[in-house]
Each structure stands twice: as C-alpha cells, then as structure tokens.
Amino acid sequence: MDCMDAQIVCEAGARLALPREAPADSFILHSGLELIARVGLFGMVAPERREGARSQITRLAAEYDAWGPSVEAPSSVSFADPEVAAAALVAALSAGDLDAVDGAARWLGRHAAPIELRRLLAGSLVNRLGAAAHAPIFLYLLPRVAPGGEVPGELLRGLARDLGREWSGRLHWVDGRPLDGPGTPESMFDAIAATPIDPIEGATPFISPTMTRVDEDGSAAKLLEGVVAAGAVRDQGREILRAAAWSMLLEPGEHSAYGWTNALTLPQAVLGVADATPDPAVAVAVAATYVVGFRTGLARRPLVPVEPDAPHVDLDAALSVDRPTAAAAVWHQPDDARADVIAELAARSSEHHDAHYVKYTLACLDAAADDPDHARLFLAAAGGLAGWWAKV
Numbered sequence: 001m002d003c004m005d006a007q008i009v010c011e012a013g014a015r016l017a018l019p020r021e022a023p024a025d026s027f028i029l030h031s032g033l034e035l036i037a038r039v040g041l042f043g044m045v046a047p048e049r050r051e052g053a054r055s056q057i058t059r060l061a062a063e064y065d066a067w068g069p070s071v072e073a074p075s076s077v078s079f080a081d082p083e084v085a086a087a088a089l090v091a092a093l094s095a096g097d098l099d100a101v102d103g104a105a106r107w108l109g110r111h112a113a114p115i116e117l118r119r120l121l122a123g124s125l126v127n128r129l130g131a132a133a134h135a136p137i138f139l140y141l142l143p144r145v146a147p148g149g150e151v152p153g154e155l156l157r158g159l160a161r162d163l164g165r166e167w168s169g170r171l172h173w174v175d176g177r178p179l180d181g182p183g184t185p186e187s188m189f190d191a192i193a194a195t196p197i198d199p200i201e202g203a204t205p206f207i208s209p210t211m212t213r214v215d216e217d218g219s220a221a222k223l224l225e226g227v228v229a230a231g232a233v234r235d236q237g238r239e240i241l242r243a244a245a246w247s248m249l250l251e252p253g254e255h256s257a258y259g260w261t262n263a264l265t266l267p268q269a270v271l272g273v274a275d276a277t278p279d280p281a282v283a284v285a286v287a288a289t290y291v292v293g294f295r296t297g298l299a300r301r302p303l304v305p306v307e308p309d310a311p312h313v314d315l316d317a318a319l320s321v322d323r324p325t326a327a328a329a330v331w332h333q334p335d336d337a338r339a340d341v342i343a344e345l346a347a348r349s350s351e352h353h354d355a356h357y358v359k360y361t362l363a364c365l366d367a368a369a370d371d372p373d374h375a376r377l378f379l380a381a382a383g384g385l386a387g388w389w390a391k392v
Contacts, residue, residue, distance in 0.1 A: 109154030130166030326387025
C-alpha cells in the first residue's frame with residue numbers, strides 16, 4: 001500500500017472510529033469490519049483495478065459521516081497498562097455503562113497493539129452474541145490485516161458500545177462442561193451434517209436469536225458436546241469451516257448474501273482467536289454452534305458434498321452469469337490459474353459496496369490459504385457469492 005492509499009485508509013479509519021449516538025444498524029455495525037476487510041483485500045487486487053477499491057473506502061467513510069451524530073467525547077481516563085484497561089472495559093460492559101465503555105475502549109485502542117487487543121479481550125468476548133456476535137471478527141482481523149496499526153484500534157469503540165447494550169446475550173451450553181470428547185476431525189463434520197433442519201421462514205434471521213434457539217433447546221449441546229476434542233482444535237476447526245463453505249455451495253441462493261456468509265466469517269474468527277482464550281476447546285464449540293445454528297434455521301438440503309459439474313463458459317463470463325455457474329467455474333480452474341482467480345475475486349468484491357461480500361471473500365481467501373487441500377472449495381464458495389451479486 002503506497003502513501004496515498006495509506007492516507008485514505010488512515011483518514012477513513014479516524015472517521016469510522018467515532019461511535020454514533022444511536023444503536024447501530026447493520027451498516028454502522030459492519031463499517032469498521034468492512035474497512036479492515038477492504039484493507040486485507042487491497043494487496044491482492046491488481047494495481048490497475050485498485051481505483052475501484054479506493055473509491056469504496058471513500059464511499060464508506062462518507063456514508064458513515066452522514067448516518068447520524070457521533071457521541072460526545074468521553075471523559076479523559078488513564079490506565080496503568082492495557083491489562084487494567086481491558087479489565088475496566090469488561091466491567092463496564094457487564095454494567096452497561098456506555099460512557100465507561102467508551103472511555104476504556106478509546107484508551108485501549110490508542111495504547112494496545114492489535115495483537116494485545118486480541119490477547120486481552122478474546123476470552124471475555126468469544127461467546128458473546130451482542131453486536132451480532134461480531135466482536136471476534138474484529139479481534140481476528142485487526143492483527144491479521146493491520147498488525148502495525150495501519151487501521152486504528154479505536155474502531156473498537158463503536159463495537160464495544162453495542163456490546164454494552166447487549167451484554168447478556170451469550171452462548172450458555174459451553175459453560176461448565178468437559179469439552180474434551182473422543183471426537184475426530186471427521187466426526188465434527190458429521191455432527192454438523194446431522195443438524196436437524198427446522199427452517200425459519202422469511203428473511204435471514206438475526207444472529208443472536210438464531211444461536212439462542214439452538215443453545216436453549218439443547219440441540220447444539222446434543223450434537224457437539226461429545227465431539228469437541230481439546231487436542232484437535234486446528235483440525236476440527238478446518239472441518240467446521242468446510243461445512244460452512246459447503247453450505248454456501250449446496251444451498252439455494254435465498255440466504256447466500258447474509259446467512260451463509262456469516263456461517264463462515266463468524267466461526268472462522270472465533271477459531272482465529274482461540275489461542276488467546278483460556279480454553280481453545282470452548283472456541284471450537286462456539287464456532288461449531290454458529291454453523292449448527294445457521295443450518296438449523298436456514299438449510300433446505302442435507303450437507304452432502306457434491307463436486308459441481310464443469311460449466312462450458314470461461315471464468316470471467318461465469319462470474320457474471322449466476323451463483324452455481326460462477327462457483328463451478330472457479331472450482332474447475334486449473335491449479336496454475338489460482339493466483340489469477342484470487343486476484344479476480346479480490347478485485348470484484350473490493351469494487352462492490354456490500355460489507356458481507358467483502359468480509360466473506362477475505363474469509364474464503366484466508367481459509368483457502370490455511371487449508372490448501374480444500375482451497376478449491378473455499379474459492380468456489382467465494383466465486384458463488386460473486387455470481388450471486390452479479391445477478392442482483
């Protein structure tokens with residue numbers, strides 16, 4: 001990223017770091033995460049395609065400015081160190097004291113490195129459903145994308161205020177249970193595939209009630225309690241993400257944009273911060289619960305992987321036809337074309353306005369890099385979402 005691009009990002013970040021007075025809608029909630037994801041994709045976009053990516057960052061900041069008044073600056077507070085500030089933030093969240101939340105979050109954002117924010121907060125936030133369960137995405141992406149502070153840590157402020165409004169929402173079934181069963185990686189995929197399908201009709205449901213449903217009715221615990229294995233965090237995590245990506249490919253397009261995108265980005269983030277939590281097995285259980293919750297409420301078909309047939313159209317055209325054609329075209333690209341596929345997927349999403357599209361594409365590219373034996377799956381899932389958006 002050259003100096004001009006860094007300045008655009010810095011200016012946008014400073015504006016997005018000012019929380020709004022009113023409770024966040026989807027745009028405000030995702031704004032900081034959208035910026036971080038756009039920065040993560042930027043380096044994968046060919047130089048001749050970057051102007052569209054720049055314009056979307058500028059657009060994001062302008063729309064944020066126009067949304068509504070920002071909060072008054074919090075009273076100046078100081079802490080002895082980031083550990084003390086993090087403890088104060090968690091206490092303020094628990095009390096619902098939004099002024100104290102903002103003061104502690106601002107101090108932390110200014111004084112703690114991104115990786116410190118993850119270390120200090122992941123254990124307290126990993127199973128929280130407030131702010132649409134997006135806190136782990138922030139803690140995962142910020143050190144991954146901007147380890148040196150390229151994006152301001154003060155973006156924590158808005159997210160923290162919304163957590164303070166909804167602090168009681170959390171997954172409970174993971175509390176006080178021995179999460180060290182005899183499960184294998186394959187048994188994790190099988191457990192998710194065995195999720196009873198009980199679709200919620202209509203628009204994509206909100207995340208908190210969707211996950212509360214499988215938490216409170218015992219279905220998540222029944223499926224997962226004996227499967228999560230403390231010694232298989234990485235391998236079981238990969239199976240969780242594969243189940244999420246297959247759901248994007250196999251399901252009808254009704255919930256592609258806002259349901260099956262979250263079914264990957266949420267568990268990926270939880271798994272990405274697992275090593276910063278007291279018990280990584282809990283993070284695996286939480287991550288798997290998200291996929292179980294979405295499959296219970298949104299799925300229409302069994303989770304049985306089936307390789308798509310090759311389409312008789314080139315990649316560029318396929319990405320503009322429809323979701324199944326785009327996914328199949330990406331799936332069947334030769335391995336030596338993978339770098340070009342990644343660049344195209346990154347460019348198309350970076351040129352688009354939708355935050356979920358941007359976050360999902362980055363998540364798929366990250367998953368493909370982390371799980372190379374199944375890279376084709378994750379790239380095809382990203383391609384399918386590109387094809388979905390091409391028809392909107």
